[in-house]
Amino acid sequence: MRLTSDFVFSPAQRSLICAVSVLVPAAQRDDWRREWLGELWHVRHSLVSIDETLSFDAQREIASFCLGALPDALCLRRQSTPSSAPPVHVHGSAGQTLLWLSAAVAICAIIARLLPGVEAENQAARSLIKPNVLLISEAVSDSAHPEISMKLIRNWQRTRQRFFQEMAFYRISHETAMTANPVRWNVAHASANLFALLGVPILFVEPVDGTAADLTPAVLSHDTWMRDFASDPHIAGRIVRTASRKVRIAGVAPAVGWQLPGAPDVWLLESERELAADTPAGASGYLFAQLSGRGEAAMLSADATISARDAADMAIDLYGAPILAPVEGPWNLYEFALFLALVALPAVTSVSLGESQVSSHRPSAKQRMWRFLFLAGKFALVAALGLYGSLDVAYFSFSGYSPFAELLQLFACFVICLMGFRWAIADQRQRCPMCLRRVTNPATVGLASRTFLGWNGTELICMGGHALLHVPSLPTSWFGGQRWLYLDSSWEFLFGDSYVY
Amino acid sequence: MPRMATEAKLSHTAAMILQAISAGFVYGFSIMEMTGLPSGTVYPAMRRLERDDLIRSQWERQSIADAEQRPPRKYYKLTTTGKNTLEASRKRYPLLDRLIPTEEARSV
Numbered sequence: 183m184r185l186t187s188d189f190v191f192s193p194a195q196r197s198l199i200c201a202v203s204v205l206v207p208a209a210q211r212d213d214w215r216r217e218w219l220g221e222l223w224h225v226r227h228s229l230v231s232i233d234e235t236l237s238f239d240a241q242r243e244i245a246s247f248c249l250g251a252l253p254d255a256l257c258l259r260r261q262s263t264p265s266s267a268p269p270v271h272v273h274g275s276a277g278q279t280l281l282w283l284s285a286a287v288a289i290c291a292i293i294a295r296l297l298p299g300v301e302a303e304n305q306a307a308r309s310l311i312k313p314n315v316l317l318i319s320e321a322v323s324d325s326a327h328p329e330i331s332m333k334l335i336r337n338w339q340r341t342r343q344r345f346f347q348e349m350a351f352y353r354i355s356h357e358t359a360m361t362a363n364p365v366r367w368n369v370a371h372a373s374a375n376l377f378a379l380l381g382v383p384i385l386f387v388e389p390v391d392g393t394a395a396d397l398t399p400a401v402l403s404h405d406t407w408m409r410d411f412a413s414d415p416h417i418a419g420r421i422v423r424t425a426s427r428k429v430r431i432a433g434v435a436p437a438v439g440w441q442l443p444g445a446p447d448v449w450l451l452e453s454e455r456e457l458a459a460d461t462p463a464g465a466s467g468y469l470f471a472q473l474s475g476r477g478e479a480a481m482l483s484a485d486a487t488i489s490a491r492d493a494a495d496m497a498i499d500l501y502g503a504p505i506l507a508p509v510e511g512p513w514n515l516y517e518f519a520l521f522l523a524l525v526a527l528p529a530v531t532s533v534s535l536g537e538s539q540v541s542s543h544r545p546s547a548k549q550r551m552w553r554f555l556f557l558a559g560k561f562a563l564v565a566a567l568g569l570y571g572s573l574d575v576a577y578f579s580f581s582g583y584s585p586f587a588e589l590l591q592l593f594a595c596f597v598i599c600l601m602g603f604r605w606a607i608a609d610q611r612q613r614c615p616m617c618l619r620r621v622t623n624p625a626t627v628g629l630a631s632r633t634f635l636g637w638n639g640t641e642l643i644c645m646g647g648h649a650l651l652h653v654p655s656l657p658t659s660w661f662g663g664q665r666w667l668y669l670d671s672s673w674e675f676l677f678g679d680s681y682v683y
Numbered sequence: 684m685p686r687m688a689t690e691a692k693l694s695h696t697a698a699m700i701l702q703a704i705s706a707g708f709v710y711g712f713s714i715m716e717m718t719g720l721p722s723g724t725v726y727p728a729m730r731r732l733e734r735d736d737l738i739r740s741q742w743e744r745q746s747i748a749d750a751e752q753r754p755p756r757k758y759y760k761l762t763t764t765g766k767n768t769l770e771a772s773r774k775r776y777p778l779l780d781r782l783i784p785t786e787e788a789r790s791v
Contacts, residue, residue, distance in 0.1 A: 220754035250722025257727035
């Protein structure tokens with residue numbers, strides 16, 4: 183054995199055995215190591231060539247022999263532990279499948295919980311503006327820019343209202359605010375009752391005391407809060423200087439800012455007196471009016487044309503439109519995608535579970551119930567995976583609400599559910615009806631050229647020895663789908679049990 | 684305490700190993716060579732067979748090994764339980780005798 187490289191291989195092989203011997207219980211270790219090193223000597227001796235060298239093939243064979251020491255050591259270790267129960271066959275079992283699916287669902291759910299975009303969409307879906315709030319504009323104006331002049335608002339507000347119970351207003355000005363850095367904001371000078379009228383809650387509100395209570399409260403938009411304040415949950419109470427004054431941050435608006443016109447970054451909730459003082463002549467803004475019960479009853483269509491009279495008894499033509507909320511919310515999108523996937527399922531796979539059998543033996547009612555529950559469990563977990571997986575896909579690159587993310591979520595959910603259900607049915611067809619283990623060891627049976635003389639296809643076997651599955655490669659009128667052949671107890675000796683090794 | 688009863692079933696692999704020992708291949712490497720099974724299968728199977736009292740092991744005397752200038756071997760032999768179990772396995776696997784003929788069969 184004079185191969186130069188053997189000076190490397192030989193110590194490596196001996197070291198491997200010595201290292202693995204650590205796994206063997208101490209009482210048997212010396213004996214085990216002695217046996218393996220002795221056997222290694224014999225293996226090497228048997229592979230030595232005439233010129234007393236070891237080829238690389240021989241070295242590979244010796245290495246393969248040495249690697250066998252690991253399962254042997256583990257076997258002894260298992261034997262030495264008190265609970266050396268026979269191993270349970272879990273590979274391909276129903277429990278293992280459900281465990282893997284549950285783990286995937288749990289991981290996706292955790293990721294979805296951590297993504298800020300998912301929370302933003304949930305908020306957007308929860309914080310929809312009240313349906314009886316109309317955005318008022320002049321009938322002659324462009325509805326894409328529904329601004330209304332302050333003078334008109336004042337005139338109309340002074341008249342007696344029959345169909346509207348409350349109004350709120352804001353106008354936009356562009357101002358530089360001093361946060362950590364100077365930032366340019368769209369500042370909305372708004373009525374103090376704006377958020378109450380819209381029915382939108384303000385987040386992170388905290389009680390105010392001291393001199394800060396005298397400052398004008400400001401509500402940040404969700405985007406501004408994330409962009410300029412790093413999503414700080416303790417933002418309430420902080421003082422920020424805008425172009426005109428110091429303001430106190432009262433809270434954060436949920437991710438509904440996109441529903442309101444003018445794309446405000448912050449709303450300053452001002453009293454009527456402040457609004458009147460600050461609003462320049464000829465200014466215009468956005469007016470929101472809440473319908474009274476009478477107004478709702480009188481409103482025949484989604485939009486309303488309002489013929490009002492001002493204080494001087496002059497006719498004013500106004501136009502009121504509800505603030506449409508195209509946000510569907512993750513749950514609505516999910517339900518729709520799930521419905522679509524279930525409808526499309528028969529188009530991508532046969533929904534038959536291949537329950538036909540060639541023998542008279544049938545699984546018991548209990549076994550059939552477990553089989554059904556297993557299928558239902560897989561469907562439920564795939565559906566949950568569709569919900570969380572699609573949220574992960576959609577909001578992985580979006581930190582806030584986005585219509586595109588909603589579209590992506592819908593598509594991803596549809597694909598995950600459709601493919602998942604397809605897999606669940608295909609998997610179910612290859613599960614032994616008795617023990618729910620996957621059938622294995624596919625064997626080709628018959629010849630395609632003899633289709634009319636006998637069936638040809640694939641035969642799979644349940645490792646529990648319960649059944650054979652026959653799947654025809656070419657469906658015929660007399661063998662159109664897969665069939666189960668149940669095996670009686672006389673076949674048991676062929677299959678593994680707890681004492682077979 | 685042995686876990687296996689006399690009539691317990693053996694896998695084909697375990698039956699082959701018992702048959703090889705019965706046929707005179709009495710140490711690990713010779714069993715590997717005879718059965719064609721890898722070391723990672725043969726040795727763990729022999730541990731379990733020994734645990735269940737189907738085989739018994741014994742170290743070769745050092746003087747014999749020294750005389751032949753090699754390390755001593757650990758020899759295995761069948762116990763009475765092992766012989767009975769092997770007999771039952773031969774009925775189950777009729778080709779076992781042809782795969783690994785015993786010394787008597789070889790001499791015929």
